[in-house]
Amino acid sequence: MTEHNWDSLEVFDGGDNTDTLLGSFSGTTVPALLNSTSNQLYLHFFSDISVSAAGFRLEYKTVSLTSCPEPVIPMNGMKVGDRLQMNNVVSFQCEPGYTLQGNSHISCMPGTVRRWNFPPPLCIAQCGGIREEMEGMILSPGFPGNYPSNSDCTWRIYLPVGHGAHVQFLNFSTEANHDFLEIRNGPFETSPVIGRFSGQEVPPSLLTTSHETTVYFHSDHSQNKPGFRFEFQAYELQECPDPEPFRYGVVVGAGYNVGQSISFECQPGYQLWLEGLR
Structure with a gap:
């Protein structure tokens, strides 16, 4: 307890008052827990000529300043940032075609134990979705593992008006005649089918002539395969x-x-x- 606005305690993260100020406290509110990042802590208390009060009492204890553990890099993803000390942030990105599930940024937390504030994310090949970028990748669910049974997945590619999609297949493996992939030239289930593919043969590249493309994948209850991977790129319709x-x-x-x-x-x-x- 100090005279509000006149008597104060300042805490610096280091050996003198030129280091980072962790907090300046005055009045009757008990300050929150502080964590320093230095092996030295500088405290400065000031009181004026007038009202006196009970002052303050604080406890301190040492904590380890070791780094947080190296976070697990998600499969089909990557980590950005190499600093693992307290308050450092690392971020994660997924390879093309995968969706990040979880937190894209995690922070090394202060406290008696170094830990991350969130677990590392996952990079998932999802069943269906929306694509609005000018180029991208679409993967069967679970790729490069086998796709699940009884899947009905729909992706929609939305490009600016006046553009179509150039589709280039990189991998293809489905249960022949039962599990199939359709490419439709338009946004509807009734839009013209310009390609229906099943089996082990990698399909040829194709061009859509609509700025909206529908991709539909179906698998039945039996055999599962690795599925497909293809990239698309917008091209200008002429x-x-x-x-x-x-x-x-x-x-x-x-x-x-x-x-x-x-x-x-x-x-x-x-x-x-x-x-x-x-």
Whole structure:
């Protein structure tokens, strides 16, 4: 207890008053626990000429200043930061395609025992999700381990209008004819399927022509496999030039974007000599 605002106790984290001030205390409120990070502590008490009070009584004890233990780096992840002393922070990131589950930042806590304030996170290949980046990775749930049974996973890729997705497969292994992956050119379950893949063969790369792409994966109750891994990258959709008009015929269709089709039809009495689709 001191005369409020006039008599005070200052605590410095070091050997003199030029070191870090841990706290300045005055009045009747008992200060909170303090932890220093130095082997020296400097206390300065000041009282003025007027009111006297009961003052203060404090206890101190030594604590180890050893580092926190090296945190476990999550599988398919990485650690950023190498300082493990008290109040230091390390952060974690996941490899492309994985989702961080837990706290991305953990701090080495003060106290009598050095410990982290949170456990290290995990990096998980989830069943479904939203992708809004211009390029990224999508993995089957549990990759590189086997995917679980009875999975129905939907991912949606949302790109800026005027862009499609270039999909390039890196790994593929599912139970043939039973577990499959579908790529749909649009955001709906009814959107056109531009690829349906099952078995052990790595699918070819493909292009979507919508800025919204749906990826759907299904597994049944039986055999489990490692699944798939593919990367996607946005590309700018460009229109083909208008087809040249031709005599005695008409062009059917008005969309000239990459991946779209038009057809040619002849007027009655005329025969088309080339293929009807371009």
